[in-house]
Amino acid sequence: GQxxxxxxxxxxxxxxxxxxxxxxxxxxxxxxxxxxxxxxxxPVLLIALYKAGELTSxxxxxxxxxxxxxxxxxxxxxxxxxxxxxxFCAGPMIQGAQKLVFGQGTRLTINP
Amino acid sequence: xxxxTQSPTHLIKTRGQQVTLRCSPKSGHDTVSWYQQALGQxxxxxxxxxxxxERQRGNFPDRFSGHQFPNYSSELNVNxxxxxxxxxxxxxxxxxxxxxxxxxxxxxxxxxxxx
Numbered sequence: 001g002q003x004x005x006x007x008x009x010x011x012x013x014x015x016x017x018x019x020x021x022x023x024x025x026x027x028x029x030x031x032x033x034x035x036x037x038x039x040x041x042x043p044v045l046l047i048a049l050y051k052a053g054e055l056t057s058x059x060x061x062x063x064x065x066x067x068x069x070x071x072x073x074x075x076x077x078x079x080x081x082x083x084x085x086x087x088f089c090a091g092p093m094i095q096g097a098q099k100l101v102f103g104q105g106t107r108l109t110i111n112p
Numbered sequence: 113x114x115x116x117t118q119s120p121t122h123l124i125k126t127r128g129q130q131v132t133l134r135c136s137p138k139s140g141h142d143t144v145s146w147y148q149q150a151l152g153q154x155x156x157x158x159x160x161x162x163x164x165x166e167r168q169r170g171n172f173p174d175r176f177s178g179h180q181f182p183n184y185s186s187e188l189n190v191n192x193x194x195x196x197x198x199x200x201x202x203x204x205x206x207x208x209x210x211x212x213x214x215x216x217x218x219x220x221x222x223x224x225x226x227x
Contacts, residue, residue, distance in 0.1 A: 033214070040200075098206060098216065
């Protein structure tokens with residue numbers, strides 16, 4: 001079963017608002033990955049984090065690797081309609097093992 | 113720079129049949145992983161191929177098998193299909209060694225429907 005807990009499960013926001021979601025684990029992860037998935041498509045990699053405390057941006061997206069290595073956060077600033085989709089956090093169960101486990105996903109809906 | 117490609121995009125089979133799905137990794141990548149994603153859930157790891165061998169396997173029955181070719185492309189085979197095998201099957205590619213081996217890039221997926 002999955003070992004990553006994402007919250008919230010869903011979000012309904014107005015266009016232009018900022019978004020924040022997080023992912024927690026009972027185990028330590030050495031890599032955190034954030035993906036976005038549109039309906040019927042494969043997940044697209046947004047941000048990869050490799051060091052505890054690391055803060056990385058990709059345009060309007062910012063993600064942080066928690067100091068405890070057991071959590072990560074993704075923020076989206078000034079949301080736009082194309083941000084709609086499901087956001088997944090993921091990480092390898094063992095460093096370098098490449099068997100990714102995924103969170104349950106956060107479904108983002110934006111009201112224009 | 114070609115990304116991960118998968119074929120076919122959609123497939124409809126009946127119970128008991130066999131299916132083969134195909135994947136070509138991102139240019140420069142040598143490792144292919146396969147995932148099953150049921151509706152409303154996150155992807156679940158099936159297995160991973162590196163240097164033409166299965167390197168890791170998730171909690172899936174032997175009905176699920178695979179192969180990797182010398183050009184790093186891969187196939188996923190599922191025998192004796194069950195209704196519960198209906199899902200989006202995702203292929204992901206990565207580097208087998210060196211930095212960033214945990215970073216996987218996904219293809220568009222193959223939607224399998226079992227009737």
